[in-house]
Amino acid sequence: MTKPAVAFAANPTPKAQAILRTLSARYRSVPVADADVIVALGGDGFMLRTLHSVLKHGLPVYGMNAGSLGFLMNDYAEDDLLERIEAAELVELHPLRMRAHAIDGSYTEALAINEVSLLRQTYQAAKLAIQIDGKPRMTELVCDGILVATPAGSTAYNLSAHGPIVPIDSDILCLTPISAFRPRRWRGALLPHDAHVEFIVDDPxxxxxxxxxxxxxxxxxxxxxxxxxxxxxxxxxxxxGHNLAERILAEQFEA
Incomplete structure (x- = not known):
């Protein structure tokens, strides 16, 4: 059986670059255009950057932790890399598309794998209105901000903002406020994956x-x-046994 053709991508940190040199000496690396899989060496931030960069190629990414937390990564091991890739379990994710309209009339589109977040820029709290599928759901949320998280992102910033952890295959988006002042006890909402969410900034x-x-x-x-x-x-x-679904489930039992 033909082994998968691998393209390596590594964070510029000394640790990741040292691992890249080790693996490149042992396993043949090919250009991305000729690869079957990309091996990302770094932490979670580098994994997100790699996923953004390979969207146009449609290649699967096998990450190995050369950072700190490495929630999105596999454990690093030099041996049997190609065999591990062949035996790996596939997880499919869909990103969020953000369309942000600025007060000068311009707009920016961008993709988010973890979350889209809105944050106040000054000492004053933000005042936001929320519409879901064109229907007003909250006329005024006074807060530091708010975010929409994917299941993969539910354990990231969303969890730090006291949002819920949701299973990776749940077809749910998390809508989570950040330091909400009014309404005082509003903890957010769980939305279907196909919801169209719109935030309107009061007095931007x-x-x-x-x-x-x-x-x-x-x-x-x-x-x-x-x-x-x-x-x-x-x-x-x-x-x-160590896929993203298992990690998200285990995260809910962490002390």
Missing amino acids: AERPVSATADNLEVRDVSRVEVQEDRNLTLRLLYDP
Whole structure:
């Protein structure tokens, strides 16, 4: 059986570059255009950047942890890399598409694998209205911000903001406020994956708000639309018994 052709991608940190040199000496690396799979060496942030960069290629990504937390990564081991890739379990994700309208009339589109978040830019709290599928659901949320998270992103910023962890195959989006002041005890909502979410910023010139899709930020927004893009599929590979679904489940029992 033909072994998978591998293209390596590594974070520029000394640790990841040292691992890249080790693996490149042992396993043949090919250009991305000739690869069957990309092996990403780094932490979770680098994995997100790699997934964004390979969207146009449609290649699966097998990550190995050369960072710190490595929630999205497999454990690093030098031996049997090709065999691990062949035995790996596939997880498919769909990103969020953000369309952020700025107060100057311009707009920016971007994709988010973890979450789209809105955050106040100054000392003043943000005031936001929320519409779901064109229907007003909240006329005023006074807060530091709000986010829409995918199942994969539910254990990231969403969890830090006290949002729920949801299974990777749940077809659910998390709508989670960040330090909500009014309504006082509103904890957010769970939405169907195909919901069209729209945030309208009240008085954006006086209470400026930024919008972020993963690591891309748009400042001084007046309105932000968010919806899952099912036309795009991201493919991640995990060692058997340690896939993303298992990690998300285990995260709910962490002390």
